[in-house]
């Protein structure tokens with residue numbers, strides 16, 4: 001096969017790095033063949049008898065498909081398996097079920113790894129799982145699990161590596177493996193895997209479920225009483241919250257929601273519901289169980305409580321304890337189009353092994369022709385918090401309308417928050433908009449975009465539409481976006497969570513050139529911006545205009561971090577809109 005210019009050196013350097021005991025970090029744009037390069041390194045390590053097996057860890061189920069695609073295209077004949085969660089694989093589990101609620105003791109289905117391998121090789125991962133679900137005697141989950149020992153590549157989702165509880169299912173295959181962590185910039189948000197939430201709405205669901213399933217049992221009345229008490233106290237707490245900023249909540253306040261014996265009632269009821277689901281073999285969402293888990297997690301030393309007007313969340317403040325596993329693995333490759341700087345990975349993520357860091361675009365590129373990218377920076381707007389008002393949204397709406405009218409294809413505009421997206425949507429109703437909401441489904445947006453026409457997509461930074469989504473023509477692989485717009489700088493909301501995160505990390509690390517602002521604000525914002533910009537150019541033929549609508553992008557650190565060599569400046573006086 002024909003290698004692209006950077007691929008051979010990146011592969012050779014990776015093999016040497018792993019042999020020398022280093023973590024290999026590949027920072028390379030989407031479309032440069034990262035997955036192929038990582039798999040080539042890993043299989044060469046296996047060939048050299050230095051590694052026992054290859055494991056790829058992806059954030060989403062969809063990302064598993066890019067490994068499947070590359071395995072079939074570049075490594076035909078090699079076998080692979082993808083292990084999805086028990087809740088996703090079990091034919092008796094409904095959407096939203098929790099793996100821990102699935103009791104297999106009474107189940108007569110059995111593992112059939114040979115069948116799983118044959119089905120995957122003929123039909124692909126997800127079709128194979130669907131087909132096994134329909135076979136009454138086969139358990140898809142245990143078939144996939146047993147197959148892990150016998151294939152060339154095992155593809156897992158993040159929890160299998162980073163959650164100590166879920167990791168137990170794969171612990172046996174980790175020693176001696178080359179582990180490829182896909183889209184590794186997401187390691188910053190690994191804490192999302194451990195979040196536990198409590199909201200009045202969830203309590204209502206739990207009460208309804210209890211009344212349905214525990215009717216006529218001794219526990220129903222005390223359970224409903226304690227849930228109603230918790231709800232009323234929770235509503236009081238949330239009434240002092242802020243809709244957008246997460247406020248810190250001392251854990252004592254959570255223990256005041258109910259007495260220990262009342263919490264024990266919730267645990268008993270959760271167990272009863274689990275048993276009922278097991279007896280009828282229908283594993284749905286155990287709402288009471290989810291409240292029990294919330295209380296169970298309060299004592300976790302790594303989690304802190306924060307609240308808005310909607311809910312209380314127990315979340316990880318410092319990702320390092322859960323990333324320690326990376327230091328214990330024999331061979332690690334971290335890959336992404338937007339990796340943070342090496343020092344950030346060492347200090348914030350706490351990677352203790354030496355890191356070999358390759359920036360493919362800078363060292364061997366450019367991967368895509370520079371002349372295909374045009375940067376335009378606005379000199380007269382910014383989204384600083386004290387500047388945010390109706391007049392500012394009018395200006396941004398004017399810019400967006402003008403950009404949309406001059407665009408050749410779809411325009412993706414990324415704003416820092418849902419609130420700003422909604423302000424812009426109100427002002428741009430006359431255009432064919434796709435507006436991101438919390439419940440927006442990716443497949444529906446992709447279908448709309450691929451269905452033709454030109455749209456203005458209003459997306460939220462770090463939301464579903466600005467990361468990990470392909471706006472490409474499936475037949476040609478070419479981008480369907482001609483313009484990307486950054487509405488301001490997507491700094492994370494300066495709230496108690498980010499403040500505490502910065503303080504904890506700074507207290508842990510020693511001798512760094514990074515400031516607290518770098519750690520909590522600047523570097524996460526750079527990654528978010530690069531992710532958004534990366535949506536437009538997916539092949540050498542793609543061309544795009546990148547609109548950075550905030551004068552702070554003219555600062556040297558931003559220009560350097562985004563690798564912008566040439567740009568134009570613009571002001572509203574040069575823009576025409578009907579708005």
Ligand code: SF4
Nearest residue numbers: 090104107109139141
């Ligand atoms: S099919 Fe049966 S054995 Fe398999 S995960 Fe579901 S309940 Fe468990």
